[in-house]
Amino acid sequence: MNMDSIQVSFTGGKRIQAKVGDYTIETDQPLKYGGEASAPAPFDLFLASLATCAGIYAWNFCESRKLSTEGMDLRMDCVNDEKKKMIVKVIFRLTLPDGFPEKYRSGIVRAMELCAVKRHMMDTPEFSFDLV
Known part of the structure:
Protein backbone atom coordinates (compact mmCIF):
# COMPACT_ATOMS: atom_id res chain seq x y z
CA MET A 1 0.00 0.00 0.00
CA ASN A 2 1.36 3.44 -0.99
CA MET A 3 1.27 6.36 1.45
CA ASP A 4 1.34 10.05 0.50
CA SER A 5 2.34 12.59 3.16
CA ILE A 6 1.63 16.25 3.71
CA GLN A 7 3.67 18.12 6.32
CA VAL A 8 1.74 20.76 8.29
CA SER A 9 3.38 23.73 10.06
CA PHE A 10 1.83 26.12 12.55
CA THR A 11 3.13 29.53 11.50
CA GLY A 12 1.50 31.85 14.01
CA GLY A 13 -1.99 32.92 14.87
CA LYS A 14 -4.51 30.81 13.00
CA ARG A 15 -2.20 30.50 10.00
CA ILE A 16 -1.25 26.97 9.01
CA GLN A 17 0.88 25.84 6.08
CA ALA A 18 0.82 22.53 4.28
CA LYS A 19 3.85 21.30 2.37
CA VAL A 20 2.61 19.31 -0.62
CA GLY A 21 5.52 18.06 -2.70
CA ASP A 22 7.48 21.16 -3.69
CA TYR A 23 4.57 23.51 -2.93
CA THR A 24 3.59 25.33 0.22
CA ILE A 25 -0.12 26.02 0.69
CA GLU A 26 -1.04 28.80 3.10
CA THR A 27 -4.26 28.79 5.09
CA ASP A 28 -5.77 31.14 7.65
CA GLN A 29 -9.10 31.53 9.36
CA PRO A 30 -11.59 34.30 8.59
CA LEU A 31 -11.66 37.31 10.89
CA LYS A 32 -14.87 36.09 12.52
CA TYR A 33 -13.04 32.92 13.66
CA GLY A 34 -10.00 34.74 15.06
CA GLY A 35 -7.80 34.62 12.00
CA GLU A 36 -6.39 37.42 9.89
CA ALA A 37 -8.04 36.28 6.62
CA SER A 38 -4.58 36.34 5.02
CA ALA A 39 -5.21 33.16 3.03
CA PRO A 40 -8.10 30.82 2.22
CA ALA A 41 -9.51 28.78 5.08
CA PRO A 42 -8.83 25.03 4.96
CA PHE A 43 -12.46 24.25 4.11
CA ASP A 44 -12.33 26.74 1.22
CA LEU A 45 -9.34 24.85 -0.17
CA PHE A 46 -11.27 21.61 0.15
CA LEU A 47 -14.13 23.09 -1.88
CA ALA A 48 -11.70 24.58 -4.39
CA SER A 49 -10.08 21.15 -4.82
CA LEU A 50 -13.48 19.70 -5.67
CA ALA A 51 -14.24 22.44 -8.21
CA THR A 52 -10.81 22.40 -9.85
CA CYS A 53 -10.81 18.61 -10.02
CA ALA A 54 -14.14 18.61 -11.86
CA GLY A 55 -12.74 21.38 -14.05
CA ILE A 56 -9.64 19.45 -15.09
CA TYR A 57 -11.76 16.41 -15.94
CA ALA A 58 -13.94 18.62 -18.18
CA TRP A 59 -10.86 20.20 -19.76
CA ASN A 60 -9.22 16.78 -20.34
CA PHE A 61 -12.44 15.53 -21.93
CA CYS A 62 -12.31 18.38 -24.44
CA GLU A 63 -8.58 18.13 -25.03
CA SER A 64 -8.71 14.39 -25.74
CA ARG A 65 -11.36 15.02 -28.40
CA LYS A 66 -9.69 18.12 -29.84
CA LEU A 67 -12.69 20.25 -28.75
CA SER A 68 -12.27 23.94 -28.06
CA THR A 69 -12.24 25.06 -24.43
CA GLU A 70 -12.43 28.74 -25.34
CA GLY A 71 -15.19 30.33 -23.31
CA MET A 72 -15.65 27.24 -21.15
CA ASP A 73 -16.39 28.21 -17.56
CA LEU A 74 -17.19 26.24 -14.43
CA ARG A 75 -18.98 27.48 -11.35
CA MET A 76 -19.61 25.35 -8.31
CA ASP A 77 -22.42 26.34 -5.94
CA CYS A 78 -22.98 24.78 -2.54
CA VAL A 79 -26.37 24.50 -0.86
CA ASN A 80 -26.02 24.65 2.92
CA ASP A 81 -28.23 23.26 5.66
CA GLU A 82 -28.04 25.96 8.31
CA LYS A 83 -29.25 23.59 11.05
CA LYS A 84 -26.63 20.94 10.35
CA LYS A 85 -23.96 23.51 9.36
CA MET A 86 -23.20 21.19 6.45
CA ILE A 87 -23.29 21.33 2.69
CA VAL A 88 -26.20 19.20 1.47
CA LYS A 89 -25.85 19.70 -2.28
CA VAL A 90 -23.06 20.66 -4.67
CA ILE A 91 -24.07 22.01 -8.06
CA PHE A 92 -21.58 22.23 -10.93
CA ARG A 93 -22.56 24.70 -13.64
CA LEU A 94 -20.43 24.18 -16.73
CA THR A 95 -20.70 26.79 -19.44
CA LEU A 96 -19.80 25.02 -22.65
CA PRO A 97 -17.82 26.65 -25.46
CA ASP A 98 -19.78 27.97 -28.42
CA GLY A 99 -20.51 25.19 -30.88
CA PHE A 100 -19.92 22.40 -28.36
CA PRO A 101 -21.20 19.22 -30.06
CA GLU A 102 -24.52 17.95 -28.71
CA LYS A 103 -23.26 14.36 -28.84
CA TYR A 104 -20.64 15.10 -26.16
CA ARG A 105 -22.86 16.83 -23.59
CA SER A 106 -23.60 13.74 -21.50
CA GLY A 107 -20.00 12.55 -21.90
CA ILE A 108 -18.48 15.67 -20.40
CA VAL A 109 -20.83 15.36 -17.42
CA ARG A 110 -19.77 11.72 -16.95
CA ALA A 111 -16.14 12.81 -17.15
CA MET A 112 -16.65 15.42 -14.42
CA GLU A 113 -18.35 12.79 -12.26
CA LEU A 114 -15.08 10.82 -12.33
CA CYS A 115 -13.27 13.57 -10.41
CA ALA A 116 -11.00 11.91 -7.86
CA VAL A 117 -11.94 14.35 -5.07
CA ASP A 130 -2.02 8.97 16.04
CA LEU A 131 -0.30 10.95 18.79
CA VAL A 132 3.50 10.88 18.69
Whole structure:
Protein backbone atom coordinates (compact mmCIF):
# COMPACT_ATOMS: atom_id res chain seq x y z
CA MET A 1 0.00 0.00 0.00
CA ASN A 2 1.36 3.44 -0.99
CA MET A 3 1.27 6.36 1.45
CA ASP A 4 1.34 10.05 0.50
CA SER A 5 2.34 12.59 3.16
CA ILE A 6 1.63 16.25 3.71
CA GLN A 7 3.67 18.12 6.32
CA VAL A 8 1.74 20.76 8.29
CA SER A 9 3.38 23.73 10.06
CA PHE A 10 1.83 26.12 12.55
CA THR A 11 3.13 29.53 11.50
CA GLY A 12 1.50 31.85 14.01
CA GLY A 13 -1.99 32.92 14.87
CA LYS A 14 -4.51 30.81 13.00
CA ARG A 15 -2.20 30.50 10.00
CA ILE A 16 -1.25 26.97 9.01
CA GLN A 17 0.88 25.84 6.08
CA ALA A 18 0.82 22.53 4.28
CA LYS A 19 3.85 21.30 2.37
CA VAL A 20 2.61 19.31 -0.62
CA GLY A 21 5.52 18.06 -2.70
CA ASP A 22 7.48 21.16 -3.69
CA TYR A 23 4.57 23.51 -2.93
CA THR A 24 3.59 25.33 0.22
CA ILE A 25 -0.12 26.02 0.69
CA GLU A 26 -1.04 28.80 3.10
CA THR A 27 -4.26 28.79 5.09
CA ASP A 28 -5.77 31.14 7.65
CA GLN A 29 -9.10 31.53 9.36
CA PRO A 30 -11.59 34.30 8.59
CA LEU A 31 -11.66 37.31 10.89
CA LYS A 32 -14.87 36.09 12.52
CA TYR A 33 -13.04 32.92 13.66
CA GLY A 34 -10.00 34.74 15.06
CA GLY A 35 -7.80 34.62 12.00
CA GLU A 36 -6.39 37.42 9.89
CA ALA A 37 -8.04 36.28 6.62
CA SER A 38 -4.58 36.34 5.02
CA ALA A 39 -5.21 33.16 3.03
CA PRO A 40 -8.10 30.82 2.22
CA ALA A 41 -9.51 28.78 5.08
CA PRO A 42 -8.83 25.03 4.96
CA PHE A 43 -12.46 24.25 4.11
CA ASP A 44 -12.33 26.74 1.22
CA LEU A 45 -9.34 24.85 -0.17
CA PHE A 46 -11.27 21.61 0.15
CA LEU A 47 -14.13 23.09 -1.88
CA ALA A 48 -11.70 24.58 -4.39
CA SER A 49 -10.08 21.15 -4.82
CA LEU A 50 -13.48 19.70 -5.67
CA ALA A 51 -14.24 22.44 -8.21
CA THR A 52 -10.81 22.40 -9.85
CA CYS A 53 -10.81 18.61 -10.02
CA ALA A 54 -14.14 18.61 -11.86
CA GLY A 55 -12.74 21.38 -14.05
CA ILE A 56 -9.64 19.45 -15.09
CA TYR A 57 -11.76 16.41 -15.94
CA ALA A 58 -13.94 18.62 -18.18
CA TRP A 59 -10.86 20.20 -19.76
CA ASN A 60 -9.22 16.78 -20.34
CA PHE A 61 -12.44 15.53 -21.93
CA CYS A 62 -12.31 18.38 -24.44
CA GLU A 63 -8.58 18.13 -25.03
CA SER A 64 -8.71 14.39 -25.74
CA ARG A 65 -11.36 15.02 -28.40
CA LYS A 66 -9.69 18.12 -29.84
CA LEU A 67 -12.69 20.25 -28.75
CA SER A 68 -12.27 23.94 -28.06
CA THR A 69 -12.24 25.06 -24.43
CA GLU A 70 -12.43 28.74 -25.34
CA GLY A 71 -15.19 30.33 -23.31
CA MET A 72 -15.65 27.24 -21.15
CA ASP A 73 -16.39 28.21 -17.56
CA LEU A 74 -17.19 26.24 -14.43
CA ARG A 75 -18.98 27.48 -11.35
CA MET A 76 -19.61 25.35 -8.31
CA ASP A 77 -22.42 26.34 -5.94
CA CYS A 78 -22.98 24.78 -2.54
CA VAL A 79 -26.37 24.50 -0.86
CA ASN A 80 -26.02 24.65 2.92
CA ASP A 81 -28.23 23.26 5.66
CA GLU A 82 -28.04 25.96 8.31
CA LYS A 83 -29.25 23.59 11.05
CA LYS A 84 -26.63 20.94 10.35
CA LYS A 85 -23.96 23.51 9.36
CA MET A 86 -23.20 21.19 6.45
CA ILE A 87 -23.29 21.33 2.69
CA VAL A 88 -26.20 19.20 1.47
CA LYS A 89 -25.85 19.70 -2.28
CA VAL A 90 -23.06 20.66 -4.67
CA ILE A 91 -24.07 22.01 -8.06
CA PHE A 92 -21.58 22.23 -10.93
CA ARG A 93 -22.56 24.70 -13.64
CA LEU A 94 -20.43 24.18 -16.73
CA THR A 95 -20.70 26.79 -19.44
CA LEU A 96 -19.80 25.02 -22.65
CA PRO A 97 -17.82 26.65 -25.46
CA ASP A 98 -19.78 27.97 -28.42
CA GLY A 99 -20.51 25.19 -30.88
CA PHE A 100 -19.92 22.40 -28.36
CA PRO A 101 -21.20 19.22 -30.06
CA GLU A 102 -24.52 17.95 -28.71
CA LYS A 103 -23.26 14.36 -28.84
CA TYR A 104 -20.64 15.10 -26.16
CA ARG A 105 -22.86 16.83 -23.59
CA SER A 106 -23.60 13.74 -21.50
CA GLY A 107 -20.00 12.55 -21.90
CA ILE A 108 -18.48 15.67 -20.40
CA VAL A 109 -20.83 15.36 -17.42
CA ARG A 110 -19.77 11.72 -16.95
CA ALA A 111 -16.14 12.81 -17.15
CA MET A 112 -16.65 15.42 -14.42
CA GLU A 113 -18.35 12.79 -12.26
CA LEU A 114 -15.08 10.82 -12.33
CA CYS A 115 -13.27 13.57 -10.41
CA ALA A 116 -11.00 11.91 -7.86
CA VAL A 117 -11.94 14.35 -5.07
CA LYS A 118 -15.65 13.62 -5.56
CA ARG A 119 -15.00 9.89 -5.68
CA HIS A 120 -13.15 10.09 -2.36
CA MET A 121 -16.12 11.89 -0.85
CA MET A 122 -18.45 9.19 -2.12
CA ASP A 123 -16.26 6.31 -0.90
CA THR A 124 -14.78 7.82 2.23
CA PRO A 125 -11.41 6.66 3.50
CA GLU A 126 -10.80 5.46 7.02
CA PHE A 127 -9.46 8.22 9.29
CA SER A 128 -6.89 7.55 12.01
CA PHE A 129 -5.32 10.01 14.48
CA ASP A 130 -2.02 8.97 16.04
CA LEU A 131 -0.30 10.95 18.79
CA VAL A 132 3.50 10.88 18.69
